[in-house]
Amino acid sequence: MSTAPRLTALDAVHRALGATMTDFAGWDMPLRYGSERDEHVAVRTKAGLFDLSHMGEITVSGPQAVDFLNFALVGNIGSIGVGRARYTMICAEDGGILDDLIVYRLSEAEAEAPQYMVVANASNAQVVLDALTARAEGFDAEVRDDRDAYALLAVQGPESPGILKSVTDADLDGLKYYAGLPGTVAGVPALIARTGYTGEDGFELFVAPGDAEKLWGALMAAGEPVGLIPAGLSCRDTLRLEAGMPLYGHELTAGLTPFDAGLGRVVKFEKTSQSDTFVGRAALAAAAERAETAPPRKLVGLIAEGRRIPRAGFSVVADGRVIGEVTSGAPSPTLGKPIAIAYVDAAHAAPGTEGVGVDIRGTHEPYEVVALPFYKRQK
Structure with a gap:
């Protein structure tokens, strides 16, 4: 029995623009709007606007949120500053990569219910959610599926800071790479993150789905004078490929450890929590030793x-x-x-x-x- 793909809050916009749509990870997503080469070149030289609402947002909160995430993930989550983000991974007990993630710290660890947002790849969002839910047992922490709570827009390219500055009063000059801050963009409340998957400077904007069309229109209007165009998943793939960024299911799989993938740096064996124990630790320690004595491919x-x-x-x-x-x-x-x-x-x-x-x-x-x-x- 076939299941119809999910639609993002911008589906009507994509169709009105004549986008070529494709089923990606259970979502109907824009592959391209015209020439994928033109979209690629626009992001490299001017700016492109992407709908990334298929990504999987998972909120983790509670008094033991830090200890839980340090146990569930391979990174040292406790060392992430408020308003900062970190690239990390979630691994199986045998060290295989279940997904690569970005984790945003949204509030102080001393707060009554410190909050983190874990952003998973669309194809692995359910796997990550299930793994986090299972690993939360015994911790005073809540794992919440927030995939329906957000639409995600990304403006990427050398003109992106100027475009965004024209529609927000947020301090973008003070926003470092891999950081996020709450703000208002074109009158829409948003989490503004300076991250991306293109090799260019750019921003990802997490907003309520009901605000997505308004924000898309405001960004397109602000960016049109400097060459901003809509960009689909096809050029996003060639952009990340040129930038040497790994893609799950290609460079990263459950059959590889982070050390096999040359990304052992994301594994932190010492953590700022009550225990340095985390899922996959023993297997990853063995993988780290193998990588030193007999380098993998x-x-x-x-x-x-x-x-x-x-x-x-x-x-x-x-x-x-x-x-x-x-x-x-x-x-x-x-x-x-x-x-x-x-x-x-x-x-x-x-x-x-x-x-x-x-x-x-x-x-x-x-x-x-x-x-x-x-x-x-x-x-």
Whole structure:
């Protein structure tokens, strides 16, 4: 029995704009509005406006919220300052990654009911919610599913600070990267976060679903003079790929630990809580030791010498054998060439390693090995 995809609060707006819609993680989402290349270039050079309302917001509150989150997640949540955010992960007992997350600290830990907002990927939101709910047993903390409480808009690109400043009185100059503050944007109450998934400066705005259309219209009007255009999920993927940002289900999976993915830095074995015990600790300690003594495959960038496009699952080859696998691949509008992210043997991971190719339907296409990211914005 098929289930109709969920609609965001901006569904009517997307359809009025003629967006190509797609089913993504159970949501009907805009893939593109016109040319995905034009949308990509707009975000790199001017600004793009995204609907990200499919993301999963989970509120955690209560006297033991910090101790609970330190137990449930691999990061040191207690060290997050009020109004700041942190990239972290939730892992299974065997150390496998269930999802990568952003956690916002919304109130003082000394408050009667300190609050945190955990933002999960759309495809894993229910998995994360279920895991947090199960792990909350024994803690004086509440886990609340707030996915229906928010719409999420993102304005990304070099013009985004000016666009947002024109419709808010919030102190954006004082808002650091990976931070969030409550404010009013175009008369709409919002949590304004300086985060993103494009490699550009930008902001994500958490608002009530009923305010989403008003905010979208105000941002489009404010941004039109400087080239802001609507942007869909397709260009969001090529933007994050150029920026070397991992995507769950591609670079991150339940079969990999953070150390396997080269992201062991997010695992904190010492935490600011009553106990340093957390789910997956033993397995992750073993993974950390393995990574030091026998480095796993490394995540690298690949740039095509030709025009054929690599896709996830294609084999990376060298010396007549398979040395790795592509996790993500696409044409790069910024570089003007096909690019890929791949896990490869450590012996072939150094930038400039010769003789590396990708098996594209039986033909070994030559690729240059480079360090990630492919693109890094000028500060």
